[in-house]
Amino acid sequence: MKNRDEIAQALAASGYIADADLATAIALMQMLRRPLLLEGEAGVGKTEVAKALATAHATELIRLQCYEGLDQSSALYEWNYQRQLLAIQAHRGSDSIEDQVFSEKYLLERPLLAAIRRSQAPVLLIDEIDRADDEFEAFLLELLSDFQVSIPELGTIPAVTIPHVVLTSNGTRELSDALRRRCLYHYVDYPDVDRETRIIMARVTGASPSLSLQIARMVEGVRKEELRKVPGVAETLDWAAALVGLDVSNLHDAPETVHETLICLLKTHEDRARVTPEVTQRLLGKVA
């Protein structure tokens, strides 16, 4: 995959409808060997990019989900303490036991170590990096620039292959400038009507082009309402699947069903109360 069109096609084949901007970003990612940082609201499909990229490259996806308090031992490697203890007990008195317990056999690979030891470069997805803390971010930065890991008992492990790194962030914490500069940046926005229509057609079996367009327009209208939780693409797909399952082929034919199934899009009590049947009617009126 070299140029933008090839990339966009390969992603589409794996079920992700990318815009030209994102295809450019992925082309650059391969050319400049930089990680790609995806920012955007929850539910716009940031994680899906990494999954589709792995499918397009026909390679493994290794995912590291970040959370507060994530440390090296859960992200990089850990010794298998129980096995080490057992081995020490079993070989009591032998001198060589110390060398043995710190060998590959007792090493547990965690996502980051796994990602640099594959023979075919995997896609490494570091999900929600903003949830991890500053110390972890600094450590990650070091790994992303050297691509080698030092394990005191084993020595330095260089990368067998350089993974394709995708980071996602929801902006719950300001990331460091150093990390941002290291990465290519792409802001993932809610898809426009045209792209969302194509996403629905690609992902929901049985959704006709006309129904997909109506759903995309309706969702666009819902997103413009003052909501606490703006529905993402995943919610759109749920709703489309529900409508197809209920045999709705035209939204105007079944306004009650449309209103009732809006629970797929509205995820809080307040939002549900805000979108009254009248609001649904008004939004339907704008859908051709």
Added chain:
Amino acid sequence: MSCCGSSPGYDDLNEVSRLVSVRLAAFLRTLRDAGFRVGLAEGQDAATLMASGYAARPGLLRGAFKHLFSARKSDWDKFDGLFDAFWLGKRVRSRSRTIGSAPGASNPSLKSLQDKTAEQGGNQSVTDQLPSSDDAPEGHSGEGRMEGASRADNFAEVDFRKLSDPDQIAQAHEAAAQLARAMRTRLTRRDLARRRGYRLDLRRTIHRNISHGGVPISLVKRQRKDKPLRLVVLLDASGSMSMYTSVFLRFIHGVLDQFREAEAFLFHTRLAHVSDAMKERDAGRALDRLSIMAQGAGGGTKIGESLQTFNRWHAARVIHSRSCVMIVSDGYETGDAALLDREMAALHRRCRRIVWLNPMMAWEGYKPEARGIKAALPHVDLYAPANSLQSLRALEPYLAKL
């Protein structure tokens, strides 16, 4: 690039690439002026891109540069305009990163705000009464020895409005800064005191017990990672607050300097994020920089709209579960009170505590009648006066308990 000329072509090519790199360097400078953080590595990558055929297609180059040079949403939004302006032959003037000025608003700089305080500019309907010092909020007496705040004692209870002598104002500023420092020391010490290991650290336990043949006799506990308390200050810089603005700015400057994690915003009819400007080491310079942002003072206060902006664009980034939001305002809302109610509710759902400091509260006979304050109060955890150093100091034990 193909070279279809004869012998002089080689020199021409060199000249072209030299011109391109000069132009590129100028573009990087433009980006830096516009607040982009562009390093050497990005410059080299940009040169690589230009040499690899991207240069021939401006549309493609723009997209590529956008991914390369942007680092955050604000960069992303600005980039296209900057690129077009530069590469289409129009030089861009460097833009400051503050918010544009409100048209037609008089702009008393903060320096002159301080002078005005001295003159007691009487364009406000201020009831001139002595503040009663026993109006401190329930359960918050300023007990406890405050390190380093002793100089503040002389006029700890004097209303900031009453400070007329420039020396006294300078002292008030100094005291406010000291107070911020003292708060920092106390809070961090408490934070440390609360840290207790509570989970077994297996890795270190094994290492510790190698001498016992691996039998875990002495255990090592894992230290709990404590989130530092984060203070987010929203300061009302409207005309009705001008008597207090400068002292509070000084206090915020101290807080930002001393707290591990603090953010500051200024609002009147709009919201401005001022943490960067406030991080100037020199307080005077910080206040000068803020004078630009204090434009619009006197043009009414739209607390609801400002909070809406805050919730929409900043809250996710600056607020975590151990955050305390401190709003300093007299609550005179000239905008929509219902909006303020809604936005306060949204803010309250996000953070640990909302403290509302109202300088007028300590005035005799003051009742929270203003529409804004009425709408906001149901969502406030602590509503306290903030018209003197004494009242600021009374907050410290409360903040430490967050």
